[in-house]
Amino acid sequence: MAKLFRTFALVFAALFALSLMVGCGGGDDGEDDAAPDAAFSSATPASGDLASNGSITVTFDNDPGDVTASAGVVSGAGKTRTIAGPFTPGALSLTLSWTNGGGSHTLTYNVTAPDTEAPTVTGGTIKDGAEDVDPETINGDGTIEVTFSEDVSGNIALQTEGGDDVGWIGKVEGNKGTLELVKGKEIGNETTYVIKGKVSDAAGNETEVSVTFTTKGKE
Template structure:
C-alpha cells in the first residue's frame, strides 16, 4: 500500500512538472526588429517607401515621423517626406528603435529633347553668370548678372569656306561682286576670287563676312545667329567664373590667337570646350544676333534672373524677318577674338561691336549658327 501511495505521489509530481514546462513553452518570446529597407542611414527620395521587418508581429506598433501600415511582420512607412534629415521613432510592446535617413530633393524630370542635328551640339537650358569682375574686365562687361537661356543647338565649328560657297552658289545675290553695297563695307570676302575661296582653305572659317551676309546664310540653313547671352553661355562650356573656355589660363595649345600661327587654321584643330564646341575663342571673331548696348547688363535684374535677353528688338523672329532692313548705323555684337588679337580679347566675357556692314578690317569676321530646340 505504501509503495502504491509513493507511486501516485511520483505521478502527481511529474504531472505538475510537465504542466509547468508547458506553461513556460506557451509564453511568447519578445518581438524584435530585424531590418529596414532601404537600410538605416541611406539617402532616399521624398516618395520612397520604407519596409521595416520584425521577427514576429509587433503589438501596439507606433511610428513617429511617417505614416505606416502593418501587414504580418512587415511595416510599410510612407511619406511624402521633407527634404533633409528624417528621423523615424518606432515603438511597440516589446521594444523600440530609431531609423535615420537623408531625404534628397526629387530628381528633376529630364525634358524630352531631340538629338542634336548633324555637326551641332546641344547647349542645355540653365542659368549662368554673364560678364566679368576680373581686373581685365571692361566697363561693358559689368555688372555681372544672372542670366537664363533656353536650350539650343549650336554649330560645333565656325562656318567654313566650303559651306559658305554652297550658300553663294544657290544665292547669287550674296556673291562677291553682286551683293548690294548697303550690306557690306567694300571688303566682303576680301580674299576670295569671285566664288572661289583661297587655295587650301576650304576647311578654314569663312571671314570678311558682314552681319547681313551671316544672317542670310543662317536663314538659308534654317538656323540663326546666337544671341549674345547664348554665345557666352556656350563659350563658357559649363564652367563658372572662368576667363577662357577651358579655365583661367590659355596657351597656344588651346586656341589660335595673338598671331601665334599668323593666319586662320582649319576649324576643330584645337581642343573643344566642355560642351564640345571648337574655336569659341581665337581663329575668327563671330557675329551675334544682338544690337550692341554698352550698358546692356545694367538692364538685367540685380537680384533676379534675366531670361533669354535680347538687345535691339522685341523678338528673335522680328530680327529674322526684317534683318535686311536693320539700320547699318546700329552696331552689332561680335565675340571671341581672332588669330590676330591677344589674350584679353580671347576672354569669354569680352564684348566687341561694329556696324553690321563691317567685314573685319585686317583680320575678318566670321560666325557660327544656332538652332532652337523644338519638342
C-alpha cells in the first residue's frame, strides 16, 4: 500500500510540474504576440500654415494602434493616419496619442481660411499638346514626370489615345507624379499618348490630369 501511495504521489507531482511548465509557456506566447511599440516618424505638413478644411498625414515607425487627436478626425490604418479638419482658425497645438507604446506627440500650426483652390499642373517632362516627341529619349530616361502647384495625393497612368493602359508604373508623391518604364512597355513612334489621372490636395480639392503628346515618326 505504501508503495502504491508513493507511486501516486510521484505521478501527481509530475503532472503538477507539467502544468506549471505549460502555464509559463502560454505566458511567453502572449508576450510574443504583443504589438511592437510605435514612435512618431513624420507629419505632412510638418508645421506652418494649415487650411481650416485641410488635413495632416502622420507616419509612425510601426502600427500605432488606436490614435486620438486633440482636434480633427482621425482615420487610416497601418503605419499612417490622417487627421482631417475642420480646424478652428488661429494657432493650433495638435496633440496626438496612441496605444501601442503609449506615446504622444504635439504638432503646431497656424490655421488659415479654407482652401478652395484646386491644384494645377505646372510642368513636367512633356508639355500638354507636345508633338514630335522623341520616344527614344523618353524610353532612355525611363521616367516621365508631372509637377503640380502643391503637394497632392492620387494616381496617374500612361494610356494610349484610345484609353488603353500602356503599362508604366505611376506614383504620386509630394508635388510630383512619376511614370516609370516597365521593360517591354516602351513607347513607340507616331503614336498619341495621354497621361491621365486624378489628384487632390490636403483640403480635398480635386484635379483631373490629362497631358497629351504625340511621338515623332521614324527617321
